[in-house]
Ligand code: SAH
């Protein structure tokens with residue numbers, strides 16, 4: 142018996158790759174574009190519903206490729222801000238994704254791993270079992286699965302759900318490229334954001350490849366000991382090396398491409414010297430700062446008072462930093478940053494998938 146070769150995931154192929162796969166079997170190149178549009182533009186995954194394809198070509202596709210295979214097990218909708226959280230299942234692995242509607246944009250937050258191999262002290266995802274990387278198709282399935290449920294088009298995507306994007310670099314970048322493809326959803330690359338806890342090799346590759354996506358660096362502390370106390374990534378990649386690297390390569394980044402994420406934790410990282418040092422780095426790297434009040438309570442860490450949040454924000458702004466106090470949408474459905482833990486019991490059944 143020959144080795145079993147896994148079929149390619151059809152959702153993860155570019156139009157050109159699809160064409161290269163089907164033309165040796167005698168199929169016309171333009172068929173690849175038709176299939177690509179069904180999948181990526183119309184989010185139709187049932188090959189029998191691809192009405193401009195003949196039945197024998199449909200059979201051929203089913204034979205040759207793996208089609209998206211996922212379920213949306215549950216959803217939870219927020220009555221207060223209309224955000225919605227979805228639990229996607231790919232066999233035994235589950236991840237959560239969040240729909241974040243705003244007046245002028247429709248954002249989604251997607252996961253790149255089932256769980257996370259890191260364990261930041263403030264994050265719910267780090268506390269659950271790590272079940273590995275998602276494939277590019279599984280990442281895309283969240284995007285398209287949510288798009289299928291809504292009439293309004295997705296305009297912004299953040300890879301800020303479960304997992305560390307730069308520990309799944311190839312699949313994340315492939316998914317981003319397909320989402321931005323002009324024959325697909327055609328989402329502007331400036332509206333797609335990758336968030337990393339500071340995986341230096343991934344950051345270097347991202348910069349060297351001149352990737353066009355926005356890059357969010359989850360900083361959360363600007364002194365080595367303080368950062369090490371709350372983020373285990375600090376043992377592997379020192380944030381000062383990351384910042385020095387970004388400073389040396391500043392000219393290769395586009396205006397507005399880099400931003401810092403900074404969770405404000407009461408009594409931990411919002412002292413005047415934190416603000417001063419954070420402002421220094423933000424100015425050096427021309428990075429906008431997204432301030433996120435800690436939105437869960439872990440290990441005695443909690444959200445500061447509104448007054449302290451305001452003071453910290455003001456200390457940055459006074460130093461010329463563009464700092465935004467990000468409200469935490471989806472908080473009441475545990476869909477806010479760091480609250481994704483894939484707990485099925487906490488979600489309610491989805492009526493009509
Ligand atoms: N692993 C990547 C991306 C996913 S986490 C990263 O860490 O950047 C997405 C964002 O949620 C990060 O900025 C993370 O630090 C933030 N986050 C995690 N736990 C949080 C919490 N309890 N409150 C607010 N933000 C949190």
Ligand code: SF4
Pocket residue numbers: 257258259260261264265266267302303304305338479
């Ligand atoms: Fe992983 Fe990011 Fe959560 Fe840290 S904050 S545990 S890196 S998902």
